[in-house]
Amino acid sequence: IVIIDPAIGIVDCNMAAVRIYGFVSRDEVLGKMPLDFSAPTQYDGTDTQTAGEEITRTIFEHGIANFLWRARRANGEIFDAEVNLMTFDCGGRILLRFTVDDVSEKRRARIEIDRQQAEIRKLLEEQQVIFENAPNGICYTADGIILRVNQRLCENMGLQREDIIGQPASKKLFRSEQSYRAFAEKAAPLLGAGQEVRSEYEFVREDGSLFVAMVSGQGINIPGFERSAVWVYEDITERRKLERDRQENEERLRRILENSPVGVVIGTEDGRLVFANRQHAEMLGVRPEEL
Numbered sequence: 001i002v003i004i005d006p007a008i009g010i011v012d013c014n015m016a017a018v019r020i021y022g023f024v025s026r027d028e029v030l031g032k033m034p035l036d037f038s039a040p041t042q043y044d045g046t047d048t049q050t051a052g053e054e055i056t057r058t059i060f061e062h063g064i065a066n067f068l069w070r071a072r073r074a075n076g077e078i079f080d081a082e083v084n085l086m087t088f089d090c091g092g093r094i095l096l097r098f099t100v101d102d103v104s105e106k107r108r109a110r111i112e113i114d115r116q117q118a119e120i121r122k123l124l125e126e127q128q129v130i131f132e133n134a135p136n137g138i139c140y141t142a143d144g145i146i147l148r149v150n151q152r153l154c155e156n157m158g159l160q161r162e163d164i165i166g167q168p169a170s171k172k173l174f175r176s177e178q179s180y181r182a183f184a185e186k187a188a189p190l191l192g193a194g195q196e197v198r199s200e201y202e203f204v205r206e207d208g209s210l211f212v213a214m215v216s217g218q219g220i221n222i223p224g225f226e227r228s229a230v231w232v233y234e235d236i237t238e239r240r241k242l243e244r245d246r247q248e249n250e251e252r253l254r255r256i257l258e259n260s261p262v263g264v265v266i267g268t269e270d271g272r273l274v275f276a277n278r279q280h281a282e283m284l285g286v287r288p289e290e291l
Contacts, residue, residue: 002034004096006056009033011095020081020102022073034098039070039078055085059096063087068107071100080104137213137233141169142225156213156235158206175204191219191229200236211237 003012009031018029021037035052042051048070059065064086071081085098131138137153139146149164157164157173164172170180187197197217202210213233222228254275257264263280267273281287 001097001099002029004034004098005093006096017100020073020100021071022075022077028074037071037073039072042070043068059085059087060094068103069100080107137235139169139173139231139233140220140222140228141231142222142228144168144170144227146172147222153233156205156211156233157203158209163206173203175202187217187229188227191217191227194219197229203233211235212240213237 001014002010002017005011010029010033013026013029015026018024018026021029023029035048038048038052041047055065055067064084066082066084069081069083070078072078080103082101082103083098085096087094088097089095131150134150134152137156138150139153140148146164146167146169149161151161154161154164159172170177174180174183183199183201186199190197197215199215200212201215202212204210212235214236216232216234217229219227219229257275258277260277260279263283264275264277265273265280266275
């Protein structure tokens with residue numbers, strides 16, 4: 001605690017103020033001005049003389065002020081001080097009383113926390129961009145309720161985001177309550193054991209059309225919920241169609257070759273026989289499976 005007479009300087013202080021400024025006795029402090037214990041410039045780059053004059057105008061206008069100040073100890077060390085300043089009347093004379101507290105560690109901790117929070121915000125923003133632009137649908141669920149979805153899943157389902165968030169997964173992502181329970185019966189034990197769920201499943205869009213997705217799920221911890229998971233939906237409808245087309249084409253080719261009037265064989269580059277039709281087997285006098 002420091003008492004100042006604006007005309008002559010510090011007229012009284014306690015030993016805590018003496019120690020915080022790095023002195024040994026009160027006599028080393030008395031008679032000095034606060035600027036004698038200040039750094040040359042303040043946080044915004046303003047020189048201390050100018051900053052002090054502005055604070056003086058404020059304190060005589062409003063009677064009280066609270067601010068951070070770059071202070072200086074007797075050995076020249078700069079430290080962060082939190083200052084509470086007020087005026088009071090002492091027998092007709094206006095004096096100043098202020099308390100000063102070394103908040104250097106607290107301020108450094110605050111700056112570090114702010115830096116970490118800024119990094120976290122940046123990471124979250126980057127994750128949100130990745131989440132929204134992922135090629136596959138992504139969904140977070142907790143206790144059967146949809147908490148979060150990305151744009152791709154909305155497009156896959158033919159729904160708007162506001163139509164999905166907060167809704168039961170059984171009603172928005174599955175054809176029926178029964179299909180949801182069947183899926184949950186397979187997924188729950190795996191999630192409970194900390195294992196990944198991976199399964200093909202058929203889903204229905206808002207317009208009634210179906211699409212097939214490879215669903216991957218992993219249990220996560222969301223405070224306040226008993227069971228939570230993140231799900232990735234890879235739409236494999238086109239892939240499944242291509243596979244069916246390939247299988248149908250192969251079957252048609254096999255029927256054509258089987259019924260060919262001439263012997264047909266198919267082999268690999270290393271001479272291994274992979275197909276022989278009946279006509280070829282008859283020509284050799286053996287059964288086709290023997291070839």
